[in-house]
Amino acid sequence: MRSLFWRIFASFWLAIALVAGLSLLFGHALNQDAWIIARHPALKELPETWVQVYREHGPEAAQKLLEQRKRRYRVDTQVLDSSGEPLVRGTLPPRAAAFEARHRAPLPWRRLTQEYRGPDGESYLFIYRIPHPELDAWHRSSLAWPLAALGIALVVLTVFSLLLTLSITRPLDRLRRAVHDLGRTAYQQNSLERLGRRRDELGVLASDFNRMGQRLQGLIASQRQLLRDVSHELRSPLARLRIALALAERASPEERENLWPRLGQECDRLEALIAEILALARLDAEPGARQPVVPRAQLEQLREDARLVAPRQEIRISGGEGLELQGWPDMINRALDNLLRNALRFNPEDRPVEIDIRRDAGRIRIRIRDHGPGVPAEHLGQLGEPFFRAPQQSAPGHGLGLAIARRAIERHGGKLRLDNHPEGGFIAEVELPV
Numbered sequence: 001m002r003s004l005f006w007r008i009f010a011s012f013w014l015a016i017a018l019v020a021g022l023s024l025l026f027g028h029a030l031n032q033d034a035w036i037i038a039r040h041p042a043l044k045e046l047p048e049t050w051v052q053v054y055r056e057h058g059p060e061a062a063q064k065l066l067e068q069r070k071r072r073y074r075v076d077t078q079v080l081d082s083s084g085e086p087l088v089r090g091t092l093p094p095r096a097a098a099f100e101a102r103h104r105a106p107l108p109w110r111r112l113t114q115e116y117r118g119p120d121g122e123s124y125l126f127i128y129r130i131p132h133p134e135l136d137a138w139h140r141s142s143l144a145w146p147l148a149a150l151g152i153a154l155v156v157l158t159v160f161s162l163l164l165t166l167s168i169t170r171p172l173d174r175l176r177r178a179v180h181d182l183g184r185t186a187y188q189q190n191s192l193e194r195l196g197r198r199r200d201e202l203g204v205l206a207s208d209f210n211r212m213g214q215r216l217q218g219l220i221a222s223q224r225q226l227l228r229d230v231s232h233e234l235r236s237p238l239a240r241l242r243i244a245l246a247l248a249e250r251a252s253p254e255e256r257e258n259l260w261p262r263l264g265q266e267c268d269r270l271e272a273l274i275a276e277i278l279a280l281a282r283l284d285a286e287p288g289a290r291q292p293v294v295p296r297a298q299l300e301q302l303r304e305d306a307r308l309v310a311p312r313q314e315i316r317i318s319g320g321e322g323l324e325l326q327g328w329p330d331m332i333n334r335a336l337d338n339l340l341r342n343a344l345r346f347n348p349e350d351r352p353v354e355i356d357i358r359r360d361a362g363r364i365r366i367r368i369r370d371h372g373p374g375v376p377a378e379h380l381g382q383l384g385e386p387f388f389r390a391p392q393q394s395a396p397g398h399g400l401g402l403a404i405a406r407r408a409i410e411r412h413g414g415k416l417r418l419d420n421h422p423e424g425g426f427i428a429e430v431e432l433p434v
Contacts, residue, residue, distance in 0.1 A: 015157055015161075019153045036110075036112060037114050040075075040130070040138060042073035042075040043114070046126070047116035050062055050066070050079065050126075051118045051119075051124060054087065054088075059087065066090060069091075070091040075128055076092045076109075077091055077092075078090035078127045079124055079127075080125040080127070081123070081124065082124075082125075092129060108131060108132065109130055110130045110131075110135055111127070111128070111129050113127055113128070114126045171206065174195055175195075237266055241263065241267070244263050244266060248263070273400075276400040279400075287328045287331060290326040291326070292325075292326060293329050293332050294324050295332070295336070295357055295364060295432075296319075296321065298329070298333050299336060299366075300317060302340050303315045306341075306344060309344075312349045313349060314351075315340070316353070316354050317355045317357070319356055320358070320364075323364055323434075324434075325432055327412045327432070331412070332412065334404060335405040335406075335408040336366070338401035339402075339405050340355075341401065342401055343368050343372075344370070346372030347372050347425075351371035354369045359434070362433065363431050364430075364431070364434060365429060367427060367428070367430075368428045368429075368430075369425055369426070370425050371424060371425040374425060375420060380418060383402055384406040384416065405428075409431075412432055414430065414431050415431045
């Protein structure tokens with residue numbers, strides 16, 4: 001992962017390195033001969049002035065000009081003609097040339113040369129010797145260096161700061177818009193897909209937020225659908241209760257005694273429906289810490305319980321020894337109980353309900369097969385939806401058993417597949433991660 005911390009650290013480090021490097025390069029450029037000759041006050045426009053004085057007032061005046069420059073700026077100057085002969089004495093020390101010949105480096109001064117062509121076409125060679133302390137003092141007093149360093153620093157830091165700011169604020173702005181859309185229940189599941197591909201903290205945050213948004217949208221949609229289905233399903237028992245109560249009010253005492261069992265039966269159905277609705281709603285709540293779950297042990301216990309309800313039904317369990325997963329035991333137990341009850345409801349008494357448990361590629365697969373009539377192919381896709389019941393079903397129920405089982409299995413990161421068996425009957429396959 002390309003951490004955002006290291007990106008910020010590298011940006012600042014690279015910016016500082018670029019500022020230092022450009023400053024060194026600029027400092028090196030400021031120390032070149034051409035820059036010093038063009039900018040130093042002792043040398044700036046000296047050839048033009050000296051040649052004019054030399055031609056108009058003679059060698060003595062030209063010599064005095066060089067001596068004045070030396071007293072003011074402590075810079076020695078010598079002027080040669082095109083043949084290399086000195087035109088004036090100059091201000092160089094008598095033995096400067098011999099000293100330079102003996103000591104190549106380091107010398108106590110900086111030696112500069114400048115060729116100048118006068119208005120008359122004659123060539124003049126100016127030789128300057130600037131002491132190093134004088135040159136350093138001029139560099140420090142010049143505004144070019146600090147202004148240049150400040151300009152370089154501002155430009156580099158502005159560019160890097162802009163890039164770094166955009167790399168942080170743009171993703172945060174997309175996250176802000178996604179939060180706004182989520183609050184309005186208008187969140188698009190792929191709105192943060194591109195941001196989630198980033199390999200840093202913002203990419204991880206976008207991926208987590210995208211998953212959260214998808215889950216919240218799914219929960220909101222399921223709750224809305226559940227409310228619509230509940231309101232529809234509750235109308236039937238409530239309507240029957242109202243009719244029975246109306247009949248009881250008008251009936252004679254003997255007829256009223258016959259209506260009380262019907263009222264009790266309707267109340268029991270309503271209570272069972274509300275209990276299943278609450279069980280389905282609780283699956284979306286936080287279930288707490290995961291615990292070890294042994295699927296075979298749970299199925300064996302469910303088989304013992306089923307013998308009390310359907311003693312003639314045979315249930316065969318194969319495989320699953322030693323298999324264990326981490327989950328919520330009550331949730332898985334309820335899902336398996338609903339699937340087993342659904343199989344027992346449609347399985348003929350002379351055929352067994354077959355349960356196979358095995359491990360496949362790091363996942364536990366539980367297959368529950370009955371030998372009943374199955375489900376028409378056009379209705380297979382609707383199985384597991386709340387309050388859906390296949391048209392040919394005559395057994396009592398509310399269509400919530402498979403919905404509860406599917407929701408519980410999906411909470412564990414698993415899948416529930418419902419299909420007809422090729423050899424007849426119906427099969428429910430549960431896939432749970434270990």
